[in-house]
Amino acid sequence: xxxxxxxxxxxxxxxxxxxxxxxxxxxxxxxxxxxxxxxxxxxxxxxxxxxxxxxxxxxxxxxxxxxxxxxxxxxxxxxxxxxxxxxxxxxxxxxxx
Amino acid sequence: xxxxxxxxxxxxxxxxxxxxxxxxxxxxxxxxxxxxxxxxxxxxxxxxxxxxxxxxxxxxxxxxxxxxxxxxxxxxxxxxxxxxxxxxxxxxxxxxxxxxxxxxxxxxxxxxxxxxxxxxxxxxxxxxxxxxxxxxxxxxxxxxxxxxxxxxxxxxxxxxxxxxxxxxxx
Numbered sequence: 001x002x003x004x005x006x007x008x009x010x011x012x013x014x015x016x017x018x019x020x021x022x023x024x025x026x027x028x029x030x031x032x033x034x035x036x037x038x039x040x041x042x043x044x045x046x047x048x049x050x051x052x053x054x055x056x057x058x059x060x061x062x063x064x065x066x067x068x069x070x071x072x073x074x075x076x077x078x079x080x081x082x083x084x085x086x087x088x089x090x091x092x093x094x095x096x097x
Numbered sequence: 098x099x100x101x102x103x104x105x106x107x108x109x110x111x112x113x114x115x116x117x118x119x120x121x122x123x124x125x126x127x128x129x130x131x132x133x134x135x136x137x138x139x140x141x142x143x144x145x146x147x148x149x150x151x152x153x154x155x156x157x158x159x160x161x162x163x164x165x166x167x168x169x170x171x172x173x174x175x176x177x178x179x180x181x182x183x184x185x186x187x188x189x190x191x192x193x194x195x196x197x198x199x200x201x202x203x204x205x206x207x208x209x210x211x212x213x214x215x216x217x218x219x220x221x222x223x224x225x226x227x228x229x230x231x232x233x234x235x236x237x238x239x240x241x242x243x244x245x246x247x248x249x250x251x252x253x254x255x256x257x258x259x260x261x262x263x264x265x266x267x
Contacts, residue, residue, distance in 0.1 A: 001101070001142070002203070003101055003102065003105050004101070004105065004138060004142070005203045006200065006203065007105045007108055007109065007138075009196055009199040009200060009203070010109060010112075010196065011108065011109075011112050012195070012199075013192040013193075013195055013196040013199075014112050014113065014115075014116050014192075015112075015116075016188075016191075016192045016195065017116060017188055017189065017192045018115065018116035020184060020188045021181055021184060021185055021188055022116075022181075023181055024121050024172075026121045026125075026163065026166070026167060026170075026172075027121050027124055029163070030115060030121070030124050030125060030128050030163060031115065031116065033128065033155075033159060033160075033163075034112060034115055034116075034128065034131070037131075037132065037135060037155065040135075040147075040151075041135060041138065041139075044139055044142055044144055044147060045142070047144070048142050048143065048144070053223055053224060053227055054227065054231075056144055056147060056224060057224070057227055057228055057231075057232050059147055059150075060150070060228065060239075061235060061239055063150060063151075063154050063155065064239045064242060064243060065239075065242065066155070066159065067154060067158065067159060067243070067246075068242055068243055068245075068246035070159045070162060070163070071162070071246050071247075071250050072246050072249055072250060074162060074163070074166050075249070075250040075253050075254050076253070077166070077170075078166065078169075078170070078254065078257070079253055079254065079256075079257035081170055082257050082258065083257065087170065087172060
């Protein structure tokens with residue numbers, strides 16, 4: 001079971017690298033989902049290691065936050081796409097008008 | 098033990114594809130595959146309800162929503178969506194330090210004192226009893242969060258898509 005701890009740490013750092021280096025906004029959101037999923041794995045592993053069920057409750061709330069975050073992020077991206085016709089983060093500036 | 102290693106390898110490979118690929122559609126599909134493999138990991142760990150939620154919500158709703166929006170936006174110039182190379186060294190150093198820190202915590206704390214056959218099977222009744230008694234107020238706050246996100250999305254898209262009178266019916 002110890003291999004899953006290393007997997008969760010690896011997935012979190014991979015998502016961190018992707019979220020900081022990607023240029024496409026949708027790819028950045030995908031990498032953030034990767035990080036949230038890695039944290040979910042950590043919580044389930046802690047629950048299994050300590051025999052405490054509270055950590056699994058946190059997974060519900062993380063999934064809720066992830067769903068809300070994905071919906072709002074995608075709506076922001078669609079609004080930007082209607083306005084500036086691209087999803088590249090370098091093209092986005094609030095002061096561009 | 099073999100299936101643990103298999104699931105870990107599948108998860109690692111598809112997560113690498115998510116980060117490496119320059120095509121967002123390939124990233125979204127490999128993220129979907131990684132979510133399903135992670136549901137298998139949760140099933141292996143004995144928390145079957147989290148595994149079902151992972152397939153239903155993450156793979157079935159969130160990843161499909163990403164794929165759907167990618168199809169709608171029709172981004173065909175993904176060849177220039179490469180990563181930014183000027184921040185790559187510092188990001189690599191920072192994430193390697195995070196990785197080493199977490200690895201050192203894992204190694205020094207010896208988390209692995211429960212073997213596979215003595216893992217506690219999570220009873221769904223216990224889970225829901227905990228959720229609806231001890232965590233009732235955070236549960237209600239989570240529903241408020243979902244309601245707020247729905248209102249935000251509808252108002253934002255209504256403003257950005259223009260004052261279309263046909264849209265008022267919905």
